[in-house]
Amino acid sequence: MSSLTETPPAVRTAPARRIAVPAVPASPPRGLGRRIGRITGAVLTRIVAIAALAVIWEVFPRLELVNPVFLPPLTEVLAAWKDLLVSGELGNHTSASLARSAAGFGLAIAAAVPLGLLIGWYTPVANLLNPLLEVFRNTAALAILPVFVLILGLGETSKVAIIFYGCTWPILLNTVSGVRTVDPLLIKSARSLGLGPVRLFQKVVLPAAVPTIFTGIRLAGSASILILIAAEMVGAKAGLGYLINYAQYNFAVPDMYAGIITISAIGLLVNQLLVVTERRFSTWRTAN
């Protein structure tokens, strides 16, 4: 993605360099051509696998290499997707889904970051709770979904709660480890300046932990989408998970695939967004 957006300035600077180096007049244009070639190559590499999948998806059902009833050609799926979009149905399902994800994810950030900072800062608490946190993190959220439904019913609460649950552990564990793995030398050096515990935490521990915390937030963001769909397959009346499930029951196979494509696009988008955010907050860490 980034190589694409960086292209224009790189191309624009090339002629300026040609003026600066008159001794080799032939090489800059060739370098420019090579650069364009390299960028097109990079773009092609990124596209080629997805394009191949699209072609296979289109051609195999048409040649009846696979049953077109169960896997309709891509163009039919896209047509169904367009219909869903135009009718507004897709928009409704998507916003219902995103609202649940965002609520669970947001609550998890609000709760798990402060809690993680607290646990990480007090070593005995961390040692005490870490095994428990590991147990919870490694218990798949979906395995606990029936428990949530049992206690909280089939409504919104249980759906948001399960997403909240699934998002909490990666954030919590990363925050704890972020606080606990701060370079001891930095703490020693800050202590030598006479910094008290509060300012030490605010000026050294917290900024040092931010990149690790963001890794947790990114993982939780992906989790929020993954868990969402499963939660929506159980007793929901709207949402992409409901759409996929409902379409399958009613044998509206192209609609089902349209739902799947949407959810995978949203997943990619959310992840990309979080990766970019994470990078912004941890530029200083990359070069170490």
Added chain:
Amino acid sequence: MSTPKIRFENVGKTFRARGATVTALRDINLDVRAGEFLVIVGPSGCGKSTLLDLAGGLAEQTSGRILVDDKPVTGPGLDRGIVFQQYALLPWRTAQGNIEFGLEAKNVPRRERAAKAREYLDLVGLTGFQDRYPHELSGGMKQRVAIARSLAFDPDVLLMDEPFAALDAQTRDGLQDELLRIWEKTGKTIIFITHGIEEAVYLGQRVAVMTSRPGRIKQIVDVGIDARSATEDLRSDPRFAHYRHEIWTLLRDEVKRARSEELEGTHV
């Protein structure tokens, strides 16, 4: 003689490691004059870094006491600045931000901080590098920033723990000259720890040689070379060779003993 700037009185330090008590330092008695450049040299593992931690207030001695300006050290303080071997710069702050860090600890107003930081960047020869992050600086430059940070909040005493050990020889030589220049200009009292004999002779007005563990002061050598920074190529001066040899002789037995103890330790 006036009261010493720093006085170590029968200082001892023991650790508990794997159930056994290890004596790191024993009966350290040492006076450092105000404005003096004192180098402590010793075999590895002799506790010289521990001694510096004690003076910095980062650890507590098990016996004896340390006085700075006649007052016992009870913890870290802005009257003493520490420079570490691994720079200890905050990676998310620029060179300027790192220097300001110590000033924040001292509650210097914001505008004054920025001006002070620039001033000390100039002093360590990093004019124009204020916006660089540590990962954009070479090892030598990082250590310059660390030195500037320790000088900026204006401590009387600079405690330096093998600050140049991680640098290549050429950078080290350059920084040694720079440090002497800064010392002459600022008049700080410096305690400088090293395991390099040449570095000790080159920098120190006095060189305290430590024994292997448990660390004691074996002997203090007065290095009678004045106006170091005015002397061109001090290292080829016959006096330099004389002191180098003297300290080398003092250290040789200690290094041997430390090594044989280390070998015994690994056999257990």
